[in-house]
Amino acid sequence: MKWNFKKAISMFLITIMMLTFVACDQRDTVAEEGNASTTEVKRNSSVKEDKKDESPEEIETFSVLMFTEWYKKGWEAVEAEIEDNAESLGFKLEIEKIAGSQQGDQIMKTRFAAGEYPDFFEYQSAYDVEMKLGGRQQIQDISGDWVENFDSALLGSQFYSYDDTIVGMPIDPAVLVGTFYNKKVFEEVGVEVPTSWEELMAVCEEIKQAGKVPFYYPGKDTWALTMVLNEGFIREYAVTPEKELYEKLNSNQLHFSELELLKDALVKDKSIIDKGYVQPAFLSGTYDEEQKALANGDVAMIFQGTWVMDEINKKFPDQATDIGAFAIPFEDEGRSSQFAPFAFMMTAGCDKDAGMNVIEYLGSKDTQQLFADNQPGLWTCKGVTSDLLPAVADMKKWQDEGKVNIWYGNQFKYPSPPFDIYIQDYFAGGREVEEIFTAADIEYGKTAKASGDPNWK
Structure with missing residues (x-):
């Protein structure tokens, strides 16, 4: 019995040692695998290598x-x-x-x-x-x-x-404003990218006659109704150089109500609604639905900034490459407003x-x-490179050719008047185009006076 007891104790100790070695080996293996995984993540990271072991x-x-x-x-x-x-x-x-x-x-x-x-x-x-x-x-x-x-x-x-x-x-990313179109719809209808406003209207008519909706207008998300307004300001630079234009607007020497090409841009914008080239009940349209409609080909075009492609690529990645873009085609094939990041x-x-x-x-x-x-x-x-989606690459051509201007709102001395609300009201028939800019003059003047600007008395 005494011998059997000693033998049992020895066997027990040997078993404990073996289990300990196995546990240590497994722990080392797990640690090695964990380190390999962490290293892989950090190869794609800006985390400095000399910090990876720091706690x-x-x-x-x-x-x-x-x-x-x-x-x-x-x-x-x-x-x-x-x-x-x-x-x-x-x-x-x-x-x-x-x-x-x-x-x-x-x-x-x-x-x-x-x-x-x-x-x-x-x-x-x-x-x-x-x-x-x-x-x-x-x-x-x-x-x-x-x-x-x-x-x-x-x-x-x-x-x-x-x-x-x-x-x-x-x-x-920086953003460029333009016209985004579904290439499959254009191909199906048999129309080409327009290079003037007249050509754009002709394309809209052909698309409408083919039983499709030319444009989506997100009337509920009012900020998205200002894309043509952006390009309207650019049109004015042919009359008054850009820097001079904003110096005068910011010192009460020039008024929004005097900008005839800007007014004309919004008249053209509303003509798309008046001719039935937008979706039904456009005033309840949203930015989200705008993305879906363009990606799925339910509409042919939208006026937007290149930021819309981030959303389409995120929500509809399979359709993102179906979208192309061109500048809103006013004079000389149009220019583009650029929003800084x-x-x-x-x-x-x-x-x-x-x-x-x-x-x-x-x-x-x-x-x-x-x-x-x-x-x-x-x-x-x-040094950062990016594989541009086709629509963004299309708009980059305008940037490469120097046909871009800084967004008008970032050139005002005071906050921009709520053009989006005025435009929504105009599109709904609640005011005339002249009233948009009269209201803008009043609002801008109020802000300037409240700031103690001596140019407004």
């Missing part, structure tokens, strides 16, 4: 506020990478998405007025923050190493700077030292390339 004291979570429609595939990919590498980066992002247009603007105004700041937010421009959200004190200087990756003239513009202080980072900014409520880690990460070439890989477009970071 920060804590992972800080930063809040970000943006409009829902601005959260696209690029942001999805970047947010996923941050989540996967949070331990190495030392931070996470908690992104809150809110409705866009006037509703979203009002939410931002209310929160900023109450001092309820997110750490970061994405907005039209630094200029718009000053005009709409309470002024320069709401945001911080974010100058850093990342600025070397962008053109200094771009960063020095009112989109991203106050005087010589950089407060915003370009965080989306949206600005990513740090609020006064964010700890700057900690927040700059987020800024440097987002502004790095690797992260900007990750944005571009997942959201093709006209990205502005140096």
Whole structure:
């Protein structure tokens, strides 16, 4: 019995040792597999290799506020990478998405007025923050190493700077306004891309006669009704040089009601409605339905910015290559308004030292390339390449030929009058075209007077 007891003890100890070796071996294997997986993620990351084994004291979570429609595939990919590498980066992002247009603007105004700041937010421009959200004190200087990756003239513009202080980072592709069309519908009807307004109307008539809808107008989302207005301002530069035009508008020497080519652009715009070239009940149309209608070929054309292709590519990837584009064909085959990329900014409520880690990460070439890989477009970071969708490549031709101008709204000294509301009312028959611009003169003058501008008395 004594011998059997010793034998049993020995066998038990041997078994324990064997199990320990197996467990250690399995743990080492899992660790190796985990390291391989992490390394693979970081090869596509802007996380520095010398940081990959570092373990920060804590992972800080930063809040970000943006409009829902601005959260696209690029942001999805970047947010996923941050989540996967949070331990190495030392931070996470908690992104809150809110409705866009006037509703979203009002939410931002209310929160900023109450001092309820997110750490970061994405907005039209630094200029718009000053005009709409309470002024320069709401945001911080974010100058850093990342600025070397962008053109200094771009960063020095009112989109991203106050005087010589950089407060915003370009965080989306530049946008060009044009006419987006379903190539399959054009081919089926047998029409070519028009190069003048008269040709555009002829194309619309042929499409209508073929039993199809030429245009979709998103009448409910009023901001989307201003695309032709954008190009109408450009038409005026043939009469008054661009810089001079805005200097005069901003000093009460020229008025919106005096811009005849601009008025004519909206008369032409409304003629598309009057001739029955838009979908039924267009005043209830939405931006979302506009994308679907064009992608599915339910309509032939829309007036939009290249940002619409981000949405179509996200929701209807199989149809995205069916879409082409051309400038709204006024004089000389038309020109295009260019919107600078949206600005990513740090609020006064964010700890700057900690927040700059987020800024440097987002502004790095690797992260900007990750944005571009997942959201093709006209990205502005140096060295970043992008496989453009056909429609965006079509519009880029106007950019390459120098046929683009900065969006009119970013050249005003004061916030733009609510042209979108005026245009919706005009399209619905509630006012005449002249009344749009008379109202705009009054509204712009009120804002100037409230600001103490001596040019308005």
